[in-house]
Amino acid sequence: MLRAVLIKDLAISRGERRLFTGxxxxxxxGEAVELTGRNGAGKTSLLRAVAGLLRPEAGxxxxxxxxxxxxxxxxLHMVGHQDGLKSTRTAxxxxxxxxxxxxxxxxxxxxxxxxxxxxxxxxxxxxxxxxGQRRRLAxxxxxxxxxxxxxxxxxxxxxxxxxxxxxxxxxxEHLVGGGMILAAVHDPLPVAARVVEVGA
Ligand SMILES: Nc1ncnc2c1ncn2[C@@H]1O[C@H](COP(=O)(O)OP(=O)(O)OP(=O)(O)O)[C@@H](O)[C@H]1O
Numbered sequence: 001m002l003r004a005v006l007i008k009d010l011a012i013s014r015g016e017r018r019l020f021t022g023x024x025x026x027x028x029x030g031e032a033v034e035l036t037g038r039n040g041a042g043k044t045s046l047l048r049a050v051a052g053l054l055r056p057e058a059g060x061x062x063x064x065x066x067x068x069x070x071x072x073x074x075x076l077h078m079v080g081h082q083d084g085l086k087s088t089r090t091a092x093x094x095x096x097x098x099x100x101x102x103x104x105x106x107x108x109x110x111x112x113x114x115x116x117x118x119x120x121x122x123x124x125x126x127x128x129x130x131x132g133q134r135r136r137l138a139x140x141x142x143x144x145x146x147x148x149x150x151x152x153x154x155x156x157x158x159x160x161x162x163x164x165x166x167x168x169x170x171x172x173e174h175l176v177g178g179g180m181i182l183a184a185v186h187d188p189l190p191v192a193a194r195v196v197e198v199g200a
Contacts, residue, residue, distance in 0.1 A: 002075040002148040003064045004028050005050070005180065010059035012045050019045055020199045021058070029148075032171065032181040032193035041199030043184035044081070047151045050182065051078045076149040077102070083138040085126045091137050092122035095144065104145030112144035115170070117163070131158040139167065142174075150174065152183040156190075164190060 004027060011021040019042030027033055035043040048054040050061055052072045063071030085094050092109075095118070099109035113119050116136040121129060129137065135158045142150055150171075156164050168190030171181060175191060183189055 001178075002029075002066060002071055002180070005149060005182070006060075006062040006064065007046075007050070008060045008062065010046070010049070010061070011057040012042055012049060012054070013057045014042075014045060018057075023059070023196075023198065025196055027149075027180050027182060029178040029180060030175050032175060032183065032189060032191055034189055034193045034195045035182065035184045035198050036186070036195055037198035037200065041197075043198050044153055046198060047078065047080070047153055047182065047184055050149075051076065051151055074103075075147050076151060077142050077145075077147045078151040078153075079138050079142065079155060080153045083134050085134060085138060087127035088125055090123055090125055091118060091129060091133075094126055095122070095137060095140055098141045099144040102141060102145035102147070104141075109140075109144045112140040112142075115143055116140045117166070132160055132163065135159060136163060143170065148179055150179065150181045150183075152181065154184060154186065156185075156187065 007023060007025040010023040012019045025033065035046060037043055045054055049056050095113060096106055096109050113122060116139060118136055118140060121133055126134060139155060156167065159167060171191045
C-alpha cells in the first residue's frame, strides 16, 4: 500500500531552460493536489517526473516505505494529454489490453466501461471516438485496475458537464478509499484539493 508521496526540493529543466527549482509537496492518503501555473510552467513535466518518465535535475521523489520502481510499477496510473490509446484498435480491445496489463480482469474492464458510459461505444475503433469519449476511455483504466496514486493531466478538459460531474463523484470515492490524486489543471477539480502553483 502506498501511504504518501513526498517531493523534496525538486528542480526540473527541459533543454536549456530551467522550469522550476525548490518545489516541495507532500501528498497523503485521501488527499488531492491541484498543480496550477501558466502554460509552460512545468506541470506536465512534474507529473512525468513523479511517474519516472523524466529525470529531475535536483531533488527527490519519495514513495513512503516503498522502492520507487516498485511503487511506480504497482501503485500509480498516469493519464496524460495524449490519452495513450492506439487509434486502430477498438475501444474494447484497448480497454481490455490496458486493464490486463495493469493487473485487472475482463470483468473489471467491463465494469469500468459501464461506469464511464462507454458500453455502446466499445465496438468502435478509437479513431472514431470524439475527444471526450476518448478521454473517458483513457480514464476508465483508473477504475478497471485500481491503483492508489492517480497522476492526471487536465483530466476534465474534453469532458461535458454531465461526465465532469460523474468523474468528480468517482474521484471523491477514490479519495475516501485512501487514494491520492495529483492533477495538472487550469480549471479547479470538482473535489476538495490543495493548490500548489508550479513555477511561481
Ligand atoms: N522534450 C522537450 N525538450 C525541450 N523542451 C521541452 C520538452 N518538453 C517540454 N518542453 C518545454 O518545457 C516547458 C514545460 O512544459 P510542460 O508541458 O511541463 O508545461 P505545462 O505547465 O504542463 O504547460 P501547459 O499549461 O501548457 O500544459 C515548455 O516550455 C515546453 O516547451
